[in-house]
Amino acid sequence: MTLKRALAALALLGGLGAPAEAQMTLRIAMTASDIPTATGMPNNGFEGMRFLGYPVFESLVLWDLDRTDRPAGLRPGLATRWEQAADDPKTWIFHLREGVAFHDGAPFDADAVIWNLDRYFRNDSPHFEAPAAGITRARVPLLATYRKIDDRTVAITTTQAASYFPYMAVYILFTSPRSFAAAGGDWSKVAALPAAGTGPFRITRVAPREAVDLARNDAYWDADRRARVERVRLMPIPEANARLAALRAGQVDWIEVPASDGIPSLKAAGFAVATGSYPHVWPWMYNIGAKDSPLKDVRVRQALNYCIDRDGIVALLNGTAEPALGWLKAGDPNFGAPQNRYGFDPAKGRALLAQAGFDAAKPLRFGVMVSTSGSGQMLPMPMNEYLQENLKQACGVEVSFTVVEWQVLLNSGRAGPDSPSLQGAMALNISSPSSDAGVMARYFASDRFPPNGFNFPNWRDGAFDAAMTQLAGSTDPQAVAAATRAAHERLVDDPPWLYVVHDLNARAMSPRVTGFVSPQSWFLDLTRVGMK
Template sequence: MIGRTLAAVTLTTALAAPPASAESVLRIAMTATDVPTATGMPNNGFEGMRFLGYPIFEGLVQWDLTRTDKPAGLMPALATAWEQSAEDKRVWTFHLRDGVRFHDGEPFDADAVIWNLDRYFKNDSPQFEAQGAGISRARVPIMGSYKKLDARTIQITTTQVASYFPYMAVYLLFTSPQSFEKAGRDWAKVQAVPAAGTGPFKLTKVTPRESADLARNDGYWDKSRMAKVDKIRLMPIPEANARIAALRAGQVDWIEVPAPDAIPSLKAAGFAVTTGVYPHVWPWIFNVGATNSPVKDVRVRQALNYCVDRPAVVSFLNGTAEAASGWFNDGNPDFGTPKNRYLFDPKKGKALLAEAGYTAKKPLSLKIMISASGSGQMSPMPMNEFMQENLKQACDVDVSFNVVEWQILLNSSRALPDAASLQGSNALNVSSPTSDAGVMVRYFAADRFPPNGFNFPNWTDATFDKALKTLAESSDPAEISAATKAAHERLVDDPPWLYVVHDLNPRGMSPKVKGFVSPQSWFVDLTLVSMP
C-alpha cells in the first residue's frame, strides 16, 4: 500500500507540474521508496549516491564513467593528484584543485575539506552529522587522522596500510559549510536551503516522498563535462509495475530496473532497454555469527550454493543477469581457481545437507530478511519467491521471509548477529558492489564486523585475511592480482554468502533520451545525457 501511494503521489506531482517547454528536463524514476537524503551524503545505498550524490556533490577522487569496455577506474576530481608516502605507506597527500567554488559561491579549499571530514569523523565537532558519519565510516573504515598542510594540500593518515585507499576516498563527498550555517546548524534542514556541492548539477528543490529537482551548474569547474540537459527531476517509484506505467504514459523518461516480464513489450513499443556488465552481485548474506545458526556449518553454505538453479533465475529475469558462482563475475581475471564451482547440482547439495544433519525428514528451515524494492535489489519480491520454490523443490529447504523497507534492511546489515531487529533472520538479501579490493575488505575482513564495516556474517578465514594483507601492502600489480585471486577463492570455497546472479543493470528509456553510457559501475554520468 505504501509503494502504491508513493507512486500515485509522485505521478500526480509530475503531471501537475509539467516542465517549461523551453527547457530540456530529464525525468527519472528511482526504485527508492523516498527521495534519498540531500545533505551531501545520501542514504538509500548506492542509488542514493548515483542520483543525489555524485551529480551534485563531489569527492577528492571520482569514477571514470565514460567507458563500457572495462570496470570503471578512478580519475582526479577535487584533487588533481595524490600520492602515498614512501616512508609511511599509511600517509596520503592530496593536492586540491584551484578555482573551484561551491554552488553557493563559497570557495572549495583545504578548510572546506577538513570541515567535512570533521563532520563525518569527529563526534564533538559542531557540524557532526550522525547519519552521514555512519555511512562514511562504514565505507571508509580505515580513516585515521587528517590535517591541512596549506590552502591547497591536505594529508590523510589511515589506520593501516591500504593500497586501495583511493577507492575508499571516492565515497567522501563535500558540502559547502555555508549550507549548514544557513540551515541554522541543523542537518535536518540543510536540504531545504538547499545544500550546495561542487558538481555539474545543483540541487534546487527537494519534496520528501515526491521528487528532487536538479539544474545544470553553468559555473562547473570542468568545462569538458558540462551537463547537456537543463534540469533533472528524480522521483521515487518503488513498484516496478508503477515505473513501467509511468514510462509508457510519458510521465517519466527513464526508469531504473524495469520488471523483467515487461521488457519484451517495452522494446516492441519502441522504448530502449539498456543493459551492461556491472560490478554487482545479488546474494543472500548468511548470518553465520548468530547463536545456533544453521549456516555456521560450511557444508550448509556450500550446499545452498549448489541447490540454486541460476540459469533458471537468469531466464526468469529475461536475460538481464548472469549466473553467479562467486563474489566476482565468473569472467573476472581475479576469479581464481576455487575447488568449488557452483553449478546447479541438487544431488551434491542434498548430500552436503545430509552430512550436516538435514534430510527430507528433518529439513533445513531458513528465515530471510528481504525488501520489496531498493537500490540494486533488482526485482526482490519475485526473485526471492522464485528462490523459495527452487530451494524447496531442489533440496527440500523451507524458506520464509521477513519483508521490510529497503533502508531498514540496509541498516540491518550493520546489526550484531543476535540483534532483536533481525527477528531471527538467517540471512539478508542485500546486493553488493564488487568493484574493487576496498569493497572486498569492507564486506569480508575479520576486523570489519559491524559496526566497523559490512562483514555482517561475522565470517573469518585466515587464508583470506593473509591474502588481503598482501594486496594491501604491495605495490606490485602482479602480486596484488595473485593475492586477490587467493582471497576470492576462499570466498567461494568457504562461502559467507549464497551467490545467485550478477546484475546486468537494466534500465528502460524513452527514445528521446540520447547519449546515455552504461558503464561498468553502480554510478552513471548524467552530464552525457541529452533530451530534445
C-alpha cells in the first residue's frame, strides 16, 4: 500500500473531518498488510492475537499483564483453576468459570469448550476450520484428547507429561457455536456476522484491507476489567512512514513500530513513544534440513552469529532494540553459561567459515525469505539490507532475499525444508516470543518439525531434548530452572537461528491516549487504555 493510498483510506475511516463518534474512537495502526482473520483465531501472527485475539476471543488461561517489573505469567481466564490429574500427569483438569456468556448470549460451558476443540483438533468435525486448526495445532502441539466431565469441567490429555502445558493452553481461543450456525455452517461467512467471543470487546464491523471496529462489552464477566474506551478501530498500515504520517495528521491515535528516524521528532511534537524490554527475539531461522543446505555445518551457523554487527542494527533502530546473543536475553537468569559468547568478531567468523570450506574463492551464498512488515518485524527491509551488506563486508557472505507478505512468510515457517514454497530459501526472518518453556519446546524440540510445531530448521540436539524432557516432567522450580539453562546453552552453542536483536516493543501515541501500560509481554491490556 502506497503512502498516498494509505492516507486516502484513513480519511474515509475516521480521519480528519470525521464525525464526533469516530473521533472518540481509539484508532490503532497495525503493521499488518490486512486485517487479521475475524472468526475467532486470527492470523497475522501474534499481532493478530494482540489486537483481534484476546480482546475479543478468550482462552481458559490468560496472560497476567498487570505487572511491569517482570515477564508476564498466567492468570485464570475462562477457567478459574486447573491442575494435573492425580493419577495421570498427562491429563489436565480445567474448572470453568460460572456465569460467562458469549457476545451473542450463548452460554460458555463445557459443551462450548468441546465444540471449539473439535473445530481445531478433529478433522472430521462438521465445523472443522482448517486455517484456524493449522495455527492452533502448531501452537498447541501436545494436545492428544479431551472430554467433558460435567457442564463446568473438562479434561485435556497431552501426548506427554508437560509441566508447561498451561502456557500452550493460553493460545486456544473460544468462539460462540452460534456464530457458525448463524453463518449457515460456513466459516468464510462468520466474520461478517460478526463472530462472537467472550472478551471485553466485541466486533461490530469487519472491512477487509481497511479496518475492524470493536465496541466495549458492557456485560463483560470481569467487572473490574471492563474497558475504559468505548470503541477501538484496528487498521492495517504496513508502511512505517505511512503510520508515522497518519499519527502526525491526527488520523490515528496509536501506531505500532514507528519509523525509527522519526522518533525524535515525534517526541519533540509531544507524542508519547513507549518502549520496554520484553521476551521477544528477531532472528533468521536457519533451514538446516534442506538437502543441500550449507547450514548443516554448525561452524557455519556459529560463524554467522559472529559475523553480524548487532550494535549497528540497534543504532539503525534508534535504540529501540538490544543485541541478541541467544534466544533468551543475556541478562536472563536462564541464559546459562554457553561456550560461545557472540559479538561482532569478523576474524572468528571468517575462521569458522574457512574450516567449513568457505573463503574468498568459494564464498558462502544463500537466500533468505523476508517480509515487508508484520507482527514483531520492526523495520524488516532496512534491517535485512543492513545485515546483507554487513555479512558481505565482514565475512564475504553473499545473501539474497525473497520478499513476501507476512502471512506468506508465516505459512512458509510451517513448510518442509525442501518445499517449493520456500523458493530455495536457507533461512526465514520470522520474529518470535521467548516467553516460556512451552514456546521453547515447540520451536526447538526434535519432535516439533512442521506441521507439528515451529521447528522450521529441522534442528536436532540430543542434549537439548534431554533437558526439555527433564523440564517437562518436573514441577520443582529449581529443577525447571536448571533444565532451562541447560537447554538454552545448547541453543547458543549449536545455534538453530541467527540471533540478531531483541526489540523493545516500540509504539507511539497521541497525547489523547491515557492509561497505557507496557507489560513485559508481547500482549497488552486494552481495557486499561482511555481517551481524553
